[in-house]
Amino acid sequence: MSLLLFIVGIVLFFALALRQSPLWHWAVAALGMGAVCQIVSGGGSWFWALLPGIVLGIFVVPFVRKLVITGPAYAMVKRYLPRVSRTEQEALDAGTVGWDADLFSGRPDWENLLSIRALTLTKEEQDFLDGPVNEVCKMIDDWDTRHNRADMSPQVWQYLKDNGFFGMLIGKAHGGLGFSAQAQSMIVSKIASRSVAAGITVMVPNSLGPGELLEKYGTDAQKDQYLERLAQGKEVPCFALTGPHAGSDAAGMRDVGVVMHGTYKGKKVLGVKLSWDKRYITLAPVATLVGLAFHLEDPDNHLGMGEQIGITLALVPADYPGVEIGLRHYPSGSAFMNGPTSGKDVFVPMEFLIGGTDYAGQGWRMLMECLSTGRAISLPAIGTVSIKHALRVTSAYARIRRQFGIAIGIMEGVGEPLARLVKSAYMFEASRALTASMVDEGEKPSVISALLKYRTTEAMRDRYNDALDIHGGRAIQDGPSNYLFSAYSTIPVAITVEGANILTRTLITFAQGALRAHPFLYKEVQAVQNEDRRAGINAFDIAFSGHVQYMLGNITGSFWHAITLGYFASSPVDHRMAQWYRQLHRYAQSFALVGDWTVAFLGGHLKRKQRLSGRMADILSDLYLLSAVLKRYEDEGCIEEDAPIVDAIARDRIAAIERNFVDVFNNFPNFLLRNAMRILVFPLGAHAGGESDRENHRLARSVLGPSQLRDRLTSGVYITNDPDDKTGMLEDALIKVVAAEEIETKFVRAIKKGQITRRLGRDAIDDAIEAGILTKQEAVNMREADEATDRVIKVDDFAPGELGTATKPAKAKPARAKPAGTAKAATKKPPAKASRKRPLAKTK
Ligand SMILES: Cc1cc2nc3c(=O)[nH]c(=O)nc-3n(C[C@H](O)[C@H](O)[C@H](O)COP(=O)(O)OP(=O)(O)OC[C@H]3O[C@@H](n4cnc5c(N)ncnc54)[C@H](O)[C@@H]3O)c2cc1C
Numbered sequence: 001m002s003l004l005l006f007i008v009g010i011v012l013f014f015a016l017a018l019r020q021s022p023l024w025h026w027a028v029a030a031l032g033m034g035a036v037c038q039i040v041s042g043g044g045s046w047f048w049a050l051l052p053g054i055v056l057g058i059f060v061v062p063f064v065r066k067l068v069i070t071g072p073a074y075a076m077v078k079r080y081l082p083r084v085s086r087t088e089q090e091a092l093d094a095g096t097v098g099w100d101a102d103l104f105s106g107r108p109d110w111e112n113l114l115s116i117r118a119l120t121l122t123k124e125e126q127d128f129l130d131g132p133v134n135e136v137c138k139m140i141d142d143w144d145t146r147h148n149r150a151d152m153s154p155q156v157w158q159y160l161k162d163n164g165f166f167g168m169l170i171g172k173a174h175g176g177l178g179f180s181a182q183a184q185s186m187i188v189s190k191i192a193s194r195s196v197a198a199g200i201t202v203m204v205p206n207s208l209g210p211g212e213l214l215e216k217y218g219t220d221a222q223k224d225q226y227l228e229r230l231a232q233g234k235e236v237p238c239f240a241l242t243g244p245h246a247g248s249d250a251a252g253m254r255d256v257g258v259v260m261h262g263t264y265k266g267k268k269v270l271g272v273k274l275s276w277d278k279r280y281i282t283l284a285p286v287a288t289l290v291g292l293a294f295h296l297e298d299p300d301n302h303l304g305m306g307e308q309i310g311i312t313l314a315l316v317p318a319d320y321p322g323v324e325i326g327l328r329h330y331p332s333g334s335a336f337m338n339g340p341t342s343g344k345d346v347f348v349p350m351e352f353l354i355g356g357t358d359y360a361g362q363g364w365r366m367l368m369e370c371l372s373t374g375r376a377i378s379l380p381a382i383g384t385v386s387i388k389h390a391l392r393v394t395s396a397y398a399r400i401r402r403q404f405g406i407a408i409g410i411m412e413g414v415g416e417p418l419a420r421l422v423k424s425a426y427m428f429e430a431s432r433a434l435t436a437s438m439v440d441e442g443e444k445p446s447v448i449s450a451l452l453k454y455r456t457t458e459a460m461r462d463r464y465n466d467a468l469d470i471h472g473g474r475a476i477q478d479g480p481s482n483y484l485f486s487a488y489s490t491i492p493v494a495i496t497v498e499g500a501n502i503l504t505r506t507l508i509t510f511a512q513g514a515l516r517a518h519p520f521l522y523k524e525v526q527a528v529q530n531e532d533r534r535a536g537i538n539a540f541d542i543a544f545s546g547h548v549q550y551m552l553g554n555i556t557g558s559f560w561h562a563i564t565l566g567y568f569a570s571s572p573v574d575h576r577m578a579q580w581y582r583q584l585h586r587y588a589q590s591f592a593l594v595g596d597w598t599v600a601f602l603g604g605h606l607k608r609k610q611r612l613s614g615r616m617a618d619i620l621s622d623l624y625l626l627s628a629v630l631k632r633y634e635d636e637g638c639i640e641e642d643a644p645i646v647d648a649i650a651r652d653r654i655a656a657i658e659r660n661f662v663d664v665f666n667n668f669p670n671f672l673l674r675n676a677m678r679i680l681v682f683p684l685g686a687h688a689g690g691e692s693d694r695e696n697h698r699l700a701r702s703v704l705g706p707s708q709l710r711d712r713l714t715s716g717v718y719i720t721n722d723p724d725d726k727t728g729m730l731e732d733a734l735i736k737v738v739a740a741e742e743i744e745t746k747f748v749r750a751i752k753k754g755q756i757t758r759r760l761g762r763d764a765i766d767d768a769i770e771a772g773i774l775t776k777q778e779a780v781n782m783r784e785a786d787e788a789t790d791r792v793i794k795v796d797d798f799a800p801g802e803l804g805t806a807t808k809p810a811k812a813k814p815a816r817a818k819p820a821g822t823a824k825a826a827t828k829k830p831p832a833k834a835s836r837k838r839p840l841a842k843t844k
Helices: 002-018 023-041 046-060 062-080 086-093 099-105 110-114 123-139 142-149 154-162 181-194 196-206 210-217 220-231 363-400 412-440 446-471 485-496 501-517 521-529 533-563 578-607 610-635 640-667 671-681 693-702 708-713 728-739 741-752 764-770 776-793
Strands: 237-240 256-264 267-282 289-297 308-317 338-349
Touching: 002 023, 002 533, 023 046, 046 062, 062 521, 062 533, 086 363, 086 501, 099 110, 099 446, 099 501, 099 578, 099 610, 110 610, 123 154, 123 181, 142 196, 142 485, 154 196, 181 196, 181 363, 181 412, 196 210, 196 237, 196 363, 196 485, 210 220, 210 237, 210 289, 210 308, 210 363, 237 267, 256 308, 256 338, 267 289, 267 308, 308 338, 308 363, 363 412, 363 446, 363 485, 363 708, 363 728, 363 776, 412 446, 412 610, 412 640, 412 693, 412 708, 446 485, 446 501, 446 610, 501 521, 501 578, 501 610, 521 533, 533 578, 533 671, 578 610, 578 640, 578 671, 610 640, 640 671, 640 693, 640 708, 728 741, 728 776, 741 764, 741 776, 764 776
Parallel strands: 237 289, 256 289
Antiparallel strands: 256 267, 267 338, 289 308
């Protein structure tokens, strides 16, 4: 009987905890259990039997609870909570949470995921993609851009300006295209698949910068003055935040503006005396409008906001007196415009502040809000398309290139990286599209955009390494026909900008996620920071009580799903993917538990414990990536052919999640918590199967020829079948090689048998016709495949003196390369240092 009661007690405990039941449910259950125990045992004291229920019941009364539990907890948290700086607070307040909050809750509501609208473009957007975007892709010659000119051609610049590429996010009311996030992401992607430099050039005005800042915060006068001109490309914007001493810690900038009276257009007006020194600014060398971030001070309190107003943004014409646009940087040898800007004691009127004086001191919040959306669209788009481009060309090359008598893609060793390309292409497209859809639904996903930025760009780096490895020397020899090296060399740019990856992974993603997406933590922090103590304790009491229920739910949920291997976890579907939804639920619950304890134990030290924080960020991002993959599979109507890809991705992600949990436990600084978490998350040990060689081999084989699957996996990449184009030649050769494959096998077999002799070139084809091994038509097909293959495997070579400038006859005076984007560039300041005079463009 005692055993039965014990089991009933355990079941009751699990049921209440799993349901995250309120305290009074626990009190009633404890009283009930106490009474039953007393009746069944028939002896002992009723008082002791009912005591647990009575104690819990007393705590149901808010006054008692606050006095005994939440009040002291409030005081303790207040004492230990580190001060959140103003910029940290503004970064936290910027942006919204959505699916990340579901993952943090430990009990994802699948409806919230599956109801996010799947990718849709308007007819106008689709026409733009099929028309002007394809046209400009055709016009771009990447080698000419990065090698000969170190700039896009004047024709490409003009085409982009004339067709509104720089005003995609500007509303139609101001002459912009007013495109959705989804469309912008796809347009930038397609251009970047042709030339990353061109993609970045289009991305920047449509991402964090003057256009977006004016759209959101500009005064009517500013909108009227600039938006239409920006949309038409008559103004080229840049935005300058970073300086020599302020990179990742941008808020620590030394740039300063002082409110004072000065002269503007001959009149004495109130304005700001600005001094700045910025570097790495994209488009600065060709910009006509410079957005600036600086600390605003008002020693004489002209604005009535105190002496230190805070980070403020201004928009200053590049030809305004005192504005210095320096020479060019040369980022990773890429051709997009990038350079420094500076100014000393430049007086600008108040109307130059973005949003006017109303937004003085609000600059950091404005930037963080724009970053939340911009980062969700821009770099994930470039990273994803780069992976898809790498898959497209590598899958073709791996079939065309033969060694040891067979296509290299068939070899298992090559199939391994090729399978990684397949999985990444599917997964990152799923995540890119999901995140862009969230933005279109009005979200500013700050945590998701951060994790997606670092995961996509890291994957871009890894997959390019795979693609280059598979190509061998063909991708290493640079030149006009190298279709990989340009994007490969630009990878560090994507890794570094919009929040360098190490910082984004180890400092921002998990810490910001824990505060913003955790269901109670931020409410508790806000409560203890409330100036009104009584209101603070009341709010803290509600949040803290919820937090305790949440913690109990995660402890029991995590353990329950672990011992049942996720069998009873939830799934919104009943087909083969249900197993992965269940695993996702199981690990979301474990993530919620471990995340909660990590934050509770480390508190303010989380900023220093970056290795733990980074692993938690990886787990969160793997949960997100897997969610996106499952959603894509549903949204696309559960295409049977894709199921093995989804299975393989899910297996990889679950294995990665388990590995990271194990590493978190191994390195957690508290012995008791570490082992408690280990038991609750892996009571039966970690079981993820990891990769399957057979599965990966099949995935690699599935893209080694023209197919719908290959087309779907690489959708959004600019594709042409033109044999004279550097990627078109691959498509052309792939078709011909596949068509001639059986003939080739027959031919090679004949050589091996000695029926015909091996000869340099393919003269032996004639011998094969004579020997009756090949028909004339087969010989034609084989020659066509051969010629196409030769075009593909050929690499570029250069005449002496063609590369480098040192061997050329000395010019009278080296001139700075005049960027094609502006006529003004040539009139800008002469170089300050001799070393900066070296021209970037190699004149032929
Ligand atoms: C090609 C290019 C284009 C750019 N375009 C623009 C632009 O248009 N406008 C603009 O304002 N800026 C621009 N930037 C600047 C860019 O945003 C910065 O380079 C970036 O913020 C990193 O600063 P940093 O290069 O000075 O590196 P640092 O800040 O010196 O960082 C060095 C390393 O330390 C890591 N790190 C720093 N702090 C921490 C921390 N607390 N915890 C963990 N790791 C940390 C970083 O992750 C990085 O790996 C551009 C940069 C490049 C390279």
